[in-house]
Amino acid sequence: MEKEKQERINNAEMNRRGFLKRAVLASAAICITPTLEKVTAAERAIADKPIAPTANIPTEMAAVRTQRILGSGKAALTISAMGFGCMGLNHHRSQSPDEKVCIQLVHEAIERGVTLFDTAESYGYHKNEILTGKALKGYTNRVFVSSKFGHKYVNGVQVKTEENSSPTNIRRVCENSLRNLGVETLGLFYQHRGDPNTPIEIVAETIKELIKEGKILHWGMCEVNAETIRRAHKVCPITAIQSEYHLMHRTVEENGVLALCEELGIGFVPYSPLNRGFLGGLINEYTQFDATNDNRQTLPRFQPDAIRQNMRIVEVLNSFGRTRGITPAQVALAWLMNKKPYIVPIPGTTKLSHLEENLRASEIIFTPEEMRELENAIAAFPVVGSRYDALQESKVQK
Numbered sequence: 001m002e003k004e005k006q007e008r009i010n011n012a013e014m015n016r017r018g019f020l021k022r023a024v025l026a027s028a029a030i031c032i033t034p035t036l037e038k039v040t041a042a043e044r045a046i047a048d049k050p051i052a053p054t055a056n057i058p059t060e061m062a063a064v065r066t067q068r069i070l071g072s073g074k075a076a077l078t079i080s081a082m083g084f085g086c087m088g089l090n091h092h093r094s095q096s097p098d099e100k101v102c103i104q105l106v107h108e109a110i111e112r113g114v115t116l117f118d119t120a121e122s123y124g125y126h127k128n129e130i131l132t133g134k135a136l137k138g139y140t141n142r143v144f145v146s147s148k149f150g151h152k153y154v155n156g157v158q159v160k161t162e163e164n165s166s167p168t169n170i171r172r173v174c175e176n177s178l179r180n181l182g183v184e185t186l187g188l189f190y191q192h193r194g195d196p197n198t199p200i201e202i203v204a205e206t207i208k209e210l211i212k213e214g215k216i217l218h219w220g221m222c223e224v225n226a227e228t229i230r231r232a233h234k235v236c237p238i239t240a241i242q243s244e245y246h247l248m249h250r251t252v253e254e255n256g257v258l259a260l261c262e263e264l265g266i267g268f269v270p271y272s273p274l275n276r277g278f279l280g281g282l283i284n285e286y287t288q289f290d291a292t293n294d295n296r297q298t299l300p301r302f303q304p305d306a307i308r309q310n311m312r313i314v315e316v317l318n319s320f321g322r323t324r325g326i327t328p329a330q331v332a333l334a335w336l337m338n339k340k341p342y343i344v345p346i347p348g349t350t351k352l353s354h355l356e357e358n359l360r361a362s363e364i365i366f367t368p369e370e371m372r373e374l375e376n377a378i379a380a381f382p383v384v385g386s387r388y389d390a391l392q393e394s395k396v397q398k
Contacts, residue, residue, distance in 0.1 A: 062356035063112035065363070068344050070188075070218075070267025071239035077187065077218050077267070079144060081337065082362045083116030084109045085271060085348030086132045091124040093277075094290035097350050099131065106135035108352060110143060112359055118242075118271075118346045119181070120148035120192060121173050125156055129180035137182055144187025148222065149173035151192055160391065165195035167206040174215050189216040190242055193223065193395045200228050204235035211236070220269070223396035226256040229266070238266050240344075243396075245270035246279060247332055247374075248301075248313060248383050255397065261342065273336055273345035276302070280329040280354070281314045283307065298389060306385035316377045326364060329354070331374070333361035338371060 057063045066081040084106070090096040097105075106117070119132045129147060136145060150173075152164035177186060189210070191203060207219045218239035221232060232238060241261055245252050245268070252258045252268070261268050274280050276296055285304040289297040296302040301310070317328035326334070329347075336345050347358045366374070386393060 057111070057113060061112060062359045064359050065113055067115075068267075068341060070269070070342065070344060071237070072265030073237060075218055075237035075239045075266075077144065077239050079116040079187075079344060080114050081344060082114065082333070082359060083118060083269070083344055083346035084114050085346040086117055086119045086135075087123045087128055088348040089128065089135075089350060090131050091128045092293065092295045093348075093350070094294040096293070099134070102131060102350065103135040105350065105352060105355060106132070107139070109355060110139050112355070114359075115143045116146065116187070116344065116346065117143055118146045118269075120190075121177060122148070122151045122158065122192060125153065125158070126176065126180055129177055133181040133183075140183050144217070145181055145183060146188035146190060146220075147173075147177040147181065147186055148190040148192040149177075150190075150195060150222075163193050163195040163197075163395070165191055165198040165203050167202065170203065170206045171210070174210060178215065185214055186216040188218050188220055188240060190220040190222050190240075191224075194221075194228065200232045201235050204232045208236040220267075222271075224257075225397045226260045229257065229260055230264070233264055233266070238264075240267040240269045242269040242271055244272050244387065245336065245343075246273050246275050247317075247335060247378055248275045248279065248310070249387055251397070258340070262340070267342045267344065268340065270336055270343065270345045273347050274329055274332055278302075278307075278310070279314065279317060279332040281318065281327070284311065299385075299387065300389065301383070301385035301387055303385060309384040310381075312381045313378055313383070316374075316381070320374050320377065326361075327357055329357055330361040330364060333358060334364035334366060335371065335374060337362060338364075338366045 057065065064080045064082045067078055068081045070077045070079060086106070087093070089102045089105075096102065117132060117136065119128050121129065123129070132145065136143060149170050150163055150165045152159040152162045152169075174186070174189065177189075178184065189207065194200070195203075207216070210216045211219070219236065220238055220240040220242055221229065222242045223244070224241065229238065229241060241257060243252055243257065258268060260266070276299075277283055278301075285308045287307070289302070291297060300306060314328055317331045321327055321331040333345055333347060336343055349355050349358065388396070
C-alpha cells in the first residue's frame with residue numbers, strides 16, 4: 001500500500017511539472033497574441049494575474065499548495081485545487097459572525113493559497129456578493145471570483161416558480177455582480193438554474209458576447225443534464241459544471257454528467273461537498289437551525305429522523321479516518337479530490353479552524369483500494385431523505 005501511495009505521489013509530481021511546462025508555453029503564447037489579434041479585456045485580466053505565491057506559505061501552515069485546471073483549450077482556467085464557497089458567510093447557514101470576522105477569514109484563505117471564491121446574486125439577493133466584494137478588495141489581482149445568474153426577481157423578491165435567463169437579464173445580473181464584487185471581470189459566470197423559456201443556445205450566445213466584451217473570462221452551468229451541456233458547449237465552450245456532489249449524493253456519476261465533463265474537457269466544481277455541513281460530523285438530530293437564515297430546516301434530509309438515520313454514514317467516515325489521523329470532513333473532501341483531477345470542491349465555513357481542516361484535505365492521497373473500501377462501506381447505508389423539496393427538485397438536471 002505504501003508503494004502505491006508513493007507511485008501516486010510521483011504521478012502527481014509529474015502532472016505538476018507538466019502543468020508548469022504548459023504554463024510557460026501559455027505565457028509565451030500570451031506574449032505573441034497581441035501581434036496577431038486584438039487582446040480582449042478578459043484576456044489581459046488573466047494574463048496579468050499572477051500565480052498564487054504558495055512557495056511563500058510556511059510549511060507548517062494549513063494551505064492548498066497545488067493547482068488544478070478547469071476546462072480545456074481557450075476555456076481553461078488554472079486555479080487552486082480547492083476553492084471557497086462564500087454563501088455561508090452570511091446566507092442560509094444560521095448565525096453569521098461579524099462582517100470583519102468574515103472578511104478576515106477570506107483574507108486567511110487567500111494567504112493560504114485559495115484562488116477561487118464562489119458567490120451568487122441569489123445569496124441574499126446581492127447581500128453575499130457585496131460582502132464577498134468587500135473581502136476581496138485589494139486582492140482581486142490574486143484571485144478569481146465566480147457568480148451566477150438565472151433566477152427571476154421582481155423588486156428584489158425571488159419568483160420561486162420561474163427562472164429568467166433572457167439575454168437582458170443575464171446582462172443585468174452581470175453588471176450588478178461586477179459592481180457588487182468590485183471587479184472588472186468575473187472569473188466564472190454560471191447559469192444557476194435552467195430557464196425553459198430561453199433556449200440554452202441563446203444563453204450561450206449571450207455569454208460568448210460577454211466574454212468578447214471582457215465582462216467575464218469563462219462560464220459554466222449548475223445542476224444541468226448531459227444533453228444540455230453538450231448543446232451549450234457547441235456554442236460557447238464551458239469551463240466548469242457546478243453541481244452538488246459528495247458521498248451522500250453521487251447523481252452526476254449515474255446520469256452521465258461527470259463522464260461528459262471528462263469527454264469534453266470540462267471541469268467540475270462540487271458545491272456543498274460536505275452535504276451542507278452534515279459530513280463534518282457536528283450536526284445531529286437536536287441541532288437547531290435559524291428559522292430566519294438557514295434553508296436546512298426546510299430540507300427533508302435535515303429533519304430529525306433523517307439526520308438520526310444518516311448519522312450511520314458519518315460514523316463510517318469517523319471509522320475510516322480514525323486510523324489515518326484525519327477527520328470526517330477531511331475524508332469527504334479528500335475522496336472528492338481523489339476521484340478526478342479536474343474536480344475542485346468549494347467548501348465554505350465561518351471558522352478558521354474549519355478552514356484549516358478543509359485545506360489540509362487537499363494533501364491527502366487515497367489508494368484505489370482505499371477509495372473502494374470507503375465507497376463500499378457507505379453504500380451499506382441508504383441515504384434517508386431527499387436533498388431538496390419538490391419545487392427545488394423540479395428545477396435540477398434540466
